[in-house]
Amino acid sequence: MGAEPLMAGNSQRRGRSDGAGKKRATAGTGGKNRRSLAGRGATPPAEARPGHPAQRRAAADQRQRADRARARAKSEEQPELLLGRNPVVEALRARIPATSLYVVTGDNLRSTDERIAEALALAADRGLPLLEVGKAEFDRMSQGALHQGIGLQVPPYDYAHPEDLLDLARNSGRPPLIVALDGVTDPRNLGAVVRSAAAFDAHGVVVPQRRAVGMTASAWRTSAGAAARIPVARAVNLARALGTYQDEGLVTVGLAGDGDVDLHEFDGFADPACLVVGAEGTGLSRLVRERCEVVVRIPIDRDTESLNVSVAAGIALYAAAAARR
Known part of the structure; x- marks a missing residue:
């Protein structure tokens, strides 16, 4: 038999048309084409x-932030070198x-500069080792910072646990008074708050770990020695630590410029109590503020x-001390 001649309407291809130019029905796709046309969402x-x-840029930024956090945590676990004549003398005095x-080595200012002479005398009184180093080596140790030929090595701070402050308060015979700092990044502010907390009979200061x-x-020096008399605790999660204080019967008092109650009206x-103070500018973070049972404000011009x-923490601590008298 000869092959059937190809004529209009008898093609074997899928979707062939009949003689009228219309496509014939083909096997179904099971909705595949419909699903592929539906899109993949936003x-x-x-x-x-x-x-x-x-x-890629966002991932790189995240890695850099993680690296900085690790470097900061590592640096806090290492001894710190306090540099400069005035800072060293003040630290030794405190x-x-x-x-x-x-x-x-060979610094000819030892006999003529009163601050270096005093530093040497104070260190000798405490029995601190005196280590002489060459200028090039000290430049390397100080990473190029201005050192004025003298430096004091300070060990890492030994932090308390937030619950240790409760134990200290129970043994003091006074109602617990704790200061919590949220997001304070200036060591001089931390040192000044520690100094005020010691002056107004607080039982300790809590700072977040991150x-x-x-x-x-620098914080030690600003505290003027108060850090040796009052403990500083570090909380992994400050909001959770405040919750623990609330469970132990402490009222958590936030301090903010937009507080609900004037400080002199709070009784x-x-x-x-636990006084919670945020950083200047940013104030209390959302989660920490939600843990505050009341937020007070200092009336200012x-x-x-x-x-x-x-300064704000000092004013609030004075009000707390006055209420306790």
């Missing part, structure tokens, strides 16, 4: 698309814990935007 942002330049005093400054040599400081965090 287009994700550029930062979430694998391989997109914006995603009896900041120290392990050794460094002096540049996104906040710790007890550096809860005579009872066990309307032309003054805010008070320094250490």
